[in-house]
Amino acid sequence: MNALIKPSLAALAALLVTFNSEARAQMDVLSATGPCQLELSGDGSIEWRGLYGRGYEVTGYESDFETISVTIRHEGEGCDFMLVATPNSGGENVLIGAGDRLYWDILSQPSGPSIVSSDFFGNQDRQLIGRFGPGGGAQPITLFFTIPPGQFVRGGQYSGQALLRLFRVVDGAPELVSELPFALIAPVPSILQVRSDDFPGGVHEARIDLGDLSRPSRCSVNFDLISNATIGVSFVSKNNGVLKHQFDAPGVPYDLRFNGSDLSLVGTARQRLDMAAPDGSRAAQIEISVPPQRYALAAGRYTDSLTITFTADP
Numbered sequence: 001m002n003a004l005i006k007p008s009l010a011a012l013a014a015l016l017v018t019f020n021s022e023a024r025a026q027m028d029v030l031s032a033t034g035p036c037q038l039e040l041s042g043d044g045s046i047e048w049r050g051l052y053g054r055g056y057e058v059t060g061y062e063s064d065f066e067t068i069s070v071t072i073r074h075e076g077e078g079c080d081f082m083l084v085a086t087p088n089s090g091g092e093n094v095l096i097g098a099g100d101r102l103y104w105d106i107l108s109q110p111s112g113p114s115i116v117s118s119d120f121f122g123n124q125d126r127q128l129i130g131r132f133g134p135g136g137g138a139q140p141i142t143l144f145f146t147i148p149p150g151q152f153v154r155g156g157q158y159s160g161q162a163l164l165r166l167f168r169v170v171d172g173a174p175e176l177v178s179e180l181p182f183a184l185i186a187p188v189p190s191i192l193q194v195r196s197d198d199f200p201g202g203v204h205e206a207r208i209d210l211g212d213l214s215r216p217s218r219c220s221v222n223f224d225l226i227s228n229a230t231i232g233v234s235f236v237s238k239n240n241g242v243l244k245h246q247f248d249a250p251g252v253p254y255d256l257r258f259n260g261s262d263l264s265l266v267g268t269a270r271q272r273l274d275m276a277a278p279d280g281s282r283a284a285q286i287e288i289s290v291p292p293q294r295y296a297l298a299a300g301r302y303t304d305s306l307t308i309t310f311t312a313d314p
Contacts, residue, residue, distance in 0.1 A: 036079035036132070040166040040178035042070030046145050048186035055187030056102065056158070058228050058280070061149045065110055068143040070180065072166060074132040080169035082129050083141070084122030085115045088161035088181055092118075095147075095186050098156030102186060106162065107144040115143070121167070121174055129169075147186060152279050155190030155229045155312070159183065190229035192312035196222060210290055213243070213252050214297055218289040225282045229312040231273040233258065233284070238305040241265030243290070249298035256306075257287040265306075272313075 046066050048056055072081060085106045087093045093116050094101040105114050108128050117126040130139065163181050167174035198206050198221045210217045225231060235256065241264070242251040256263045263269040275282055286308070 034076040036077045036168055036170075037075040038079070038081055038132075038166055038168050038177045039073045040070060040083075040164060040180045041073070042164070042180055043068055043182055045183035045185060048145070048147055048184075054189045056147050056151075056153075057191075058152045058188065059191060059193075059226075063146065063149060065107070065144040065146040068106065068145050068182070070141050070143065070164065071138055072130075072132075072141065073136075073138045075136045076134075078131065078133045080129065080131045082122070082127050082167040082169050082174050083115065084117055084127055084165050084167070085143075086117060086120075086122075086163050086165065088163040093160075093162070095158035095160040095184060097158035097186075098154040098188070100153035100156075100158075102147060102151055102153050102158045102188070104145065104147050104160070104162075104184060104186075107146060110144050116162075120165075122165075145184065152228060153188055154275075155188050158186045158188060188228070190312040191227060192229070192231065192310060193226040194310050195224045198222070208288065210243075210254075210288070213290055213302055214293060216290060216292050218287065220288070221286045223284040223286075223310075225273070225275075225284055225310070226280050227275045227282075227312050228280050229275065231275060231282075232311045232313050233271045233273065234309045234311075235263060235265060235269040235271075236307045236309075237265035238307075240267070241304075243302035243304050245298060246301045246303070247298075249300065252290060252293070252297065252302050254304070255287075255289045255291065257289075259284055 046068055048066055050057055051060065051062060051064055072083075092101075093104050095104060106116050107113065108115050113125065115122065115126050115128050117123045128141070132139070161181060161183055163179060165176060166178040166180075168177045169175075198208075206221075208219055208221070210219060235258070239251065241256065242253050244251045256265055256269070258271050259273075261271065263271070273282060273284065
């Protein structure tokens, strides 16, 4: 009984193998002879990390890019395809954030050319063109999202959207077959640069000589600031705005002005500067003055320690 069943099972298995092989061959023929079918897939969002992983550096001047990985899948007859990019809103290729606009581009190679166009079909010199032969297959494509250097914008989070369009080209006529929207994100870190001739070589402390305090005295310290954020400035006097005598004789009060505004040094004084210049540059001046004295001063040395702190507030 068993000897009769085994050959039957073997024969059935052979028939199944033969049938499957023939079916697969027929499917290959149908895949190669059916109409051309194209499909586009890929990343849903791209975040700009930059050279240092912080985002877009407003003071950087080196070109950089983030890669966009997409795949075009094909079935059927051979056909040509065309890939173009456009801002999803139909407007300019800009990222919006913090009240500023950051221009971007998508390139077919790290050095170009661009494939971004406001035209639905793309300009002739901004089309990525390729071809599939008959049969099924997939073609990975790497594109390059870039934000050109030299754009000075405020710190913050910037975002926008782009759209990739895939066209099947038949007899020279493009036909839209697939679209892929994706988000573009670029954090912009806040930066602050402070320079003063009174603090050469990057030193953080300086000694200011007010001269003979028995007569009115005045001096100023100038700063050159560069920032893409609102700058907070704080002033802390060790003696609350008084020059203290070395042997505890009565001290000498002094006045402080910052960019023309009088400040009280009892406690912590604070000011804010809005960096409205296109390149983020601004001058700041601190004026220290000793008014005329009503009484004779004790001989000796009078000192105070004034700490000025600049911070970039997003």
